[in-house]
Amino acid sequence: MSASTTIPPTTGTAGGSTTRRRRRGPRTWLAALPLLVFTGLCFGVPLGAIAFGAVTRTDPVSGATEATGEHLARSLQGPYLGSLIGSVQLSGLTALVAGVLGVLIAQAVVTSPSRALRGATLTASGVLANFGGVPLAFAFIATVGISGVVTQLADLTGLGWNLYSFTGLTVVYLYFLTPLMVLVTVPALDGLRPQWREAAQNNGASGWQFWRHVGLPVLAPSLLGGFVLLFGTAFAAHATAAALVGGSVPLVTLKIADALSGNVLTGQENVALALGLDMIVIAGLVMAVYLPLQRRSARWLR
Amino acid sequence: MLSSTARRGTAAVLLSAAVLTVLSACGAAPDKTAAGADGKNKTQPGAATSVADFGGLEGLVAAAEKEGELNVIALPADWANYGEIQKAFAAKYPKVKIKAENPDASSADEIAAVKSRKGQTRAPDVLDLGIAFARSGAAENLFAPYKVTAWDQIPAAQKDADARWYNDYGGYVSIGCDAARIPNCPQSFADLAKPEYKGKVALNGNPTKSGSAFGGVYAAALANKGSFADIQPGIDFFGRLKKSGNFIPVESTPATVEKGETPISIDWDYLNAGYAEQFKGKGVDWKVAIPTDGVYAQYYSQAINKDAPHPAASRLWMEFLYSTEGQNLWLKGFARPVLLPAMTQAGTVDKEAVTKLPQVQGTPAFPASTELDKAKATLAEKWDKALS
Numbered sequence: 001m002s003a004s005t006t007i008p009p010t011t012g013t014a015g016g017s018t019t020r021r022r023r024r025g026p027r028t029w030l031a032a033l034p035l036l037v038f039t040g041l042c043f044g045v046p047l048g049a050i051a052f053g054a055v056t057r058t059d060p061v062s063g064a065t066e067a068t069g070e071h072l073a074r075s076l077q078g079p080y081l082g083s084l085i086g087s088v089q090l091s092g093l094t095a096l097v098a099g100v101l102g103v104l105i106a107q108a109v110v111t112s113p114s115r116a117l118r119g120a121t122l123t124a125s126g127v128l129a130n131f132g133g134v135p136l137a138f139a140f141i142a143t144v145g146i147s148g149v150v151t152q153l154a155d156l157t158g159l160g161w162n163l164y165s166f167t168g169l170t171v172v173y174l175y176f177l178t179p180l181m182v183l184v185t186v187p188a189l190d191g192l193r194p195q196w197r198e199a200a201q202n203n204g205a206s207g208w209q210f211w212r213h214v215g216l217p218v219l220a221p222s223l224l225g226g227f228v229l230l231f232g233t234a235f236a237a238h239a240t241a242a243a244l245v246g247g248s249v250p251l252v253t254l255k256i257a258d259a260l261s262g263n264v265l266t267g268q269e270n271v272a273l274a275l276g277l278d279m280i281v282i283a284g285l286v287m288a289v290y291l292p293l294q295r296r297s298a299r300w301l302r
Numbered sequence: 303m304l305s306s307t308a309r310r311g312t313a314a315v316l317l318s319a320a321v322l323t324v325l326s327a328c329g330a331a332p333d334k335t336a337a338g339a340d341g342k343n344k345t346q347p348g349a350a351t352s353v354a355d356f357g358g359l360e361g362l363v364a365a366a367e368k369e370g371e372l373n374v375i376a377l378p379a380d381w382a383n384y385g386e387i388q389k390a391f392a393a394k395y396p397k398v399k400i401k402a403e404n405p406d407a408s409s410a411d412e413i414a415a416v417k418s419r420k421g422q423t424r425a426p427d428v429l430d431l432g433i434a435f436a437r438s439g440a441a442e443n444l445f446a447p448y449k450v451t452a453w454d455q456i457p458a459a460q461k462d463a464d465a466r467w468y469n470d471y472g473g474y475v476s477i478g479c480d481a482a483r484i485p486n487c488p489q490s491f492a493d494l495a496k497p498e499y500k501g502k503v504a505l506n507g508n509p510t511k512s513g514s515a516f517g518g519v520y521a522a523a524l525a526n527k528g529s530f531a532d533i534q535p536g537i538d539f540f541g542r543l544k545k546s547g548n549f550i551p552v553e554s555t556p557a558t559v560e561k562g563e564t565p566i567s568i569d570w571d572y573l574n575a576g577y578a579e580q581f582k583g584k585g586v587d588w589k590v591a592i593p594t595d596g597v598y599a600q601y602y603s604q605a606i607n608k609d610a611p612h613p614a615a616s617r618l619w620m621e622f623l624y625s626t627e628g629q630n631l632w633l634k635g636f637a638r639p640v641l642l643p644a645m646t647q648a649g650t651v652d653k654e655a656v657t658k659l660p661q662v663q664g665t666p667a668f669p670a671s672t673e674l675d676k677a678k679a680t681l682a683e684k685w686d687k688a689l690s
Contacts, residue, residue: 079683086690147565246551247510248689248690263435265511266410269410
């Protein structure tokens, strides 16, 4: 449930390149078997259960199970659809803003001559990227909530600030998403060889031209990968949002929690499973854009 | 090639065997030896429908002590005095150990625990449920019928005819207010719309999830020309509060109340009255008012898991809750026990505790099952849109 337990993917500098060159024998499959079994059990079985529950209905009294598209249809209507859209909007916006901020910070750290600054920034990022959930929400409530310390001192409410809104939630998400972006971009920026810049300069390219024609094209897939990671993290976050905004910002994770464990609505479990399936589909779509591009950049960042 | 395939196959078989062993171990049924009370009773504890089946309360106590344990779930210590109730039970029956799990669980979690742990020793024995879950659980045949000694005194509208569930304690939707921060405490829903309460009004959670928040919206509907069948005016009311900036979507908890984050909180009167007691002398002057324009009361229900691993202990717990002692303990926690009218008549009620209850005008009415279902469907459909 924590907002930021995702492990950053290996961006570009992955060690997968060496195995790819080697001839594929039957034994490489054997080595992957534990992973495959693990994936099958820990991802495949729950996925199957979610998909099964999303398209069937079990009569509580007789116990008979029948196939139905009702739950999926309901998950794509009314407030449920609204929550899916709300989640995509929030994740997209926060991933974009955190992505830009994260790249700027990472570039500053990479080009800085100070080793201490680099170390401090990376350590802080590592800590903050994992600071999520209820503790983070509480920290924000105590600082900039309605009776928070800073709110009282600087009269933020008079300035129109409201922590318990879409904007407030965006700011809170940026707090852990930006450090995450720094963590995943620094290795990619390190992979930009100084020789490339020198070569460009020798050929009379300006700084802008270097970034336009060399730097950004090489980095683009890594940056996009970072964006995808941030999107996924924000998309799956639940505890922070639940503690902060409850039902007033429609988010799909909150809707799933409402449907699964509430005191009010009965018999909503299958709709929750259908919403889970919708989330998986959205995540799959995002990954489908990311993976081919990631492969392209791997050629350069070895 | 062949050898590697064969090895893979062996590994897969071994692995799946291991998994199966683990799974079946988890699902192993407990040793169901029926606890007889000195051989006097003829009924198995799991089939007992009244204390007479145990040959009286002593027989029930003996059977429960033989089981030695009671699994409870979703009983928060700071909710309706459940902390003291559990302590009192443990003091009275020291040989029956209470194993409490997940105090903050919801009714849906409780039902899920009953279903998923069917036949296991760690399944919950007794359940404290919202009325909708009591009804749906009974329809799914999850509860054991059992008539506590005080069964006849429970009003007919507050119990299942087959004794699979019955209401236990409840209260009114109330407006709690920190008089240390708010100069004029609101007394009605109409008051809440005043500009002076901007950024101050909270509910106990999201009404599509939290029973007390749902009660708050229902009461607001009654205050705004709605009815049990028509909750829409309540949703519109909170929509207006949100637009005017009065409503804040923070879930009010003891922590937010103490911090002043939710200076006005719509919640059950027993919770609000409990906060008043809890935060006396901590800079919080918590006042409780039952809104004059929207009176809504709701009770929670008790039920026994049909496959309770400790059938006798669960029945003993029920007898304790519906005893004068148990009912007065709820009353002490500012909740109104279901036997309050009967106990007032019999003179067994804790009179001091009654005087501490927030004052209510008129008698409570309860929505019919169909009206409740309709209101919930409307709420689930319209709440998000009104609030965003």
